Amino acid sequence: MNDLIEVQSVSKSFGGVQANQDISLSVKEGIITGMIGPNGSGKTTLFNSIVGHHPIDQGSIRFEGEEISKLRVGEIARLGLLRTFQQTRIYNKMNCVDNMEISVSQRERNFSSMFSGRKGEILDRAEEILDFVGLYSKRHLISGDLSFGQQKLLEFAMALMNKPKVLLLDEPTAGINPTLINGLIDRLKRANDEMGVTLFVIEHNMRVVMNLASHVFCLAHGKMLAGGPPSEIQKDQRVIDAYLGAH
Amino acid sequence: MTRSNEILTYLVLGLVGILGPVFFENYIQQIAVLWIMVLMATTWDITGGQMGYNSLGNITFFGAGMYVSAVVQISIGYDVAEYTAAFGAIKVDFTETQYFTGIYLGIIAGGIGAFLISILLGMAVFGLRGPYFAIGTLGVAVAAGQLVGTIQYLGGGSGISMPVYPGDADERNVFFYILCFVITLVSHFFLRWLYGTQFGLAINAIRDDEDKAEAMGIKTATYKIVAWSIAAFFMGLIGAVFGNMIGFIEPLEVAFPTATFGIFMVAMALLGGKGTLWGPVLGAFVFHIIKETTWTLLLGWQWVALGTIIIINIVFFQQGIVGWLQEIKPEWFGLTVDRSKNPENSKA
Numbered sequence: 001m002n003d004l005i006e007v008q009s010v011s012k013s014f015g016g017v018q019a020n021q022d023i024s025l026s027v028k029e030g031i032i033t034g035m036i037g038p039n040g041s042g043k044t045t046l047f048n049s050i051v052g053h054h055p056i057d058q059g060s061i062r063f064e065g066e067e068i069s070k071l072r073v074g075e076i077a078r079l080g081l082l083r084t085f086q087q088t089r090i091y092n093k094m095n096c097v098d099n100m101e102i103s104v105s106q107r108e109r110n111f112s113s114m115f116s117g118r119k120g121e122i123l124d125r126a127e128e129i130l131d132f133v134g135l136y137s138k139r140h141l142i143s144g145d146l147s148f149g150q151q152k153l154l155e156f157a158m159a160l161m162n163k164p165k166v167l168l169l170d171e172p173t174a175g176i177n178p179t180l181i182n183g184l185i186d187r188l189k190r191a192n193d194e195m196g197v198t199l200f201v202i203e204h205n206m207r208v209v210m211n212l213a214s215h216v217f218c219l220a221h222g223k224m225l226a227g228g229p230p231s232e233i234q235k236d237q238r239v240i241d242a243y244l245g246a247h
Numbered sequence: 248m249t250r251s252n253e254i255l256t257y258l259v260l261g262l263v264g265i266l267g268p269v270f271f272e273n274y275i276q277q278i279a280v281l282w283i284m285v286l287m288a289t290t291w292d293i294t295g296g297q298m299g300y301n302s303l304g305n306i307t308f309f310g311a312g313m314y315v316s317a318v319v320q321i322s323i324g325y326d327v328a329e330y331t332a333a334f335g336a337i338k339v340d341f342t343e344t345q346y347f348t349g350i351y352l353g354i355i356a357g358g359i360g361a362f363l364i365s366i367l368l369g370m371a372v373f374g375l376r377g378p379y380f381a382i383g384t385l386g387v388a389v390a391a392g393q394l395v396g397t398i399q400y401l402g403g404g405s406g407i408s409m410p411v412y413p414g415d416a417d418e419r420n421v422f423f424y425i426l427c428f429v430i431t432l433v434s435h436f437f438l439r440w441l442y443g444t445q446f447g448l449a450i451n452a453i454r455d456d457e458d459k460a461e462a463m464g465i466k467t468a469t470y471k472i473v474a475w476s477i478a479a480f481f482m483g484l485i486g487a488v489f490g491n492m493i494g495f496i497e498p499l500e501v502a503f504p505t506a507t508f509g510i511f512m513v514a515m516a517l518l519g520g521k522g523t524l525w526g527p528v529l530g531a532f533v534f535h536i537i538k539e540t541t542w543t544l545l546l547g548w549q550w551v552a553l554g555t556i557i558i559i560n561i562v563f564f565q566q567g568i569v570g571w572l573q574e575i576k577p578e579w580f581g582l583t584v585d586r587s588k589n590p591e592n593s594k595a
Binding site: 051073074077078082083085089090091092093094095098101102103105106107109111113114115116117118140141142145158162 | 443444445446448449451452454455458460461462463464466467470473582583584
């Protein structure tokens with residue numbers, strides 16, 4: 001398996017706060033990789049660095065072997081590396097179908113396709129994916145009127161619409177009712193399996209990560225603490241200490 | 248809007264446009280100005296309503312189109328510097344062919360000129376967001392008026408007399424009326440088409456969450472500049488027509504009237520309902536009628552009346568007339584709402 005994302009000794013600080021210190025990790029193609037860590041351990045900062053939201057202080061980030069740490073958010077997105085937000089972000093005055101249609105991949109778009117009509121095949125795919133996440137019956141509603149959990153599902157569906165190579169998910173189950181979480185785990189797995197999307201997931205919920213990921217990294221205090229298969233991570237004393245506050 | 252409502256609306260507008268000047272011959276210039284205001288409000292709404300960038304400087308393109316057309320039209324028969332320096336003292340005589348070639352070329356050049364200027368300006372101002380964008384563009388419009396006033400080649404502060412229409416006054420009125428009506432119709436149908444394409448969706452996405460749009464790979468900078476330049480193109484066209492219709496152009500009152508038309512176009516779009524195709528059209532009608540009525544019946548208080556309407560609109564009625572109709576009668580517009588939920592929860 002190839003390394004799709006390679007992060008090498010990346011550091012990022014905000015003023016005096018060292019959010020990420022000398023972090024190295026790799027995300028392998030085709031599998032689901034998890035990232036855990038206590039609040040404030042620098043997980044979202046690392047995500048933001050990878051997608052180009054802010055410049056990094058040191059280190060290198062490669063996507064499919066190409067250095068991306070100097071690229072802008074839009075350019076990285078067009079390479080096929082997409083993220084969802086912890087605070088769900090959708091286009092809240094547009095209906096679900098419109099949200100989906102505008103989320104199509106911008107990779108091969110040129111100036112004239114800016115004005116292309118709203119083609120049937122795009123609509124078909126939008127409805128198919130909305131059905132996949134279970135929002136088909138809500139497809140004509142204004143997305144801002146959906147519940148928080150439904151908005152999260154919509155954001156996930158929009159990301160799939162974009163046909164990304166890698167999808168970075170920032171706490172996909174936060175704020176979702178526990179009975180829906182199982183459904184979501186199932187859909188994440190199917191997206192990985194059937195649509196071939198590599199997933200890199202930040203998750204607080206241990207049960208979810210252990211269920212979902214085949215490789216897990218653990219961050220604490222901005223540093224890489226451990227990495228390995230979930231069964232090992234679960235037993236790792238340093239990880240347990242970090243979560244229970246032994247530091 | 249649903250199909251039948253839409254056909255009805257076009258029918259009414261068509262009747263107003265064609266029969267209005269026939270039955271109310273004395274108001275032909277008023278109705279022409281009404282179409283100009285419709286165009287101003289609808290093109291302002293491309294960025295202001297559909298894209299969420301409230302520009303206070305779109306009037307710049309109105310003036311730019313006017314001045315570009317003046318230069319093109321004059322240069323067909325005369326040296327521009329000589330013409331403007333003499334300020335009406337040289338005997339001007341355009342043949343009929345010269346006049347009509349000049350005005351058509353001038354209008355097209357006005358549109359293209361404004362379009363090009365907007366691309367350059369757009370690269371500068373679209374780095375700004377929210378209130379900073381509004382103030383930045385306002386600055387552009389005010390500066391444009393002052394700047395043109397210092398250029399002697401363009402007649403400076405004393406302006407330029409435009410070539411005189413070769414024909415009688417009634418014929419002249421009809422000619423300019425048709426130009427205003429046709430350009431406004433073209434702009435309307437262009438926008439109607441535009442909002443139905445991917446472009447329409449993209450600028451709506453920028454309005455709702457620009458950072459998200461950027462993170463999804465949409466080239467937001469390009470969309471923003473293109474959206475503004477479309478507005479600029481139509482504003483340039485109509486500016487060129489308006490300059491000729493008035494017959495005399497000068498920087499502050501006619502070409503760059505920032506405090507009047509520059510603000511009216513925003514007020515009209517807000518009154519009718521921004522972010523909708525029909526809101527600005529309706530807003531322009533209501534606004535123009537109120538404006539002209541107060542000018543006639545409440546002379547001396549007309550600005551107070553107009554200000555009151557704007558304040559009521561902003562404080563109590565932000566969604567505008569069409570926005571309000573969409574809330575109470577969504578089925579008229581083919582919108583779907585979840586009736587099972589009560590509106591208080593829908594913000595979650």
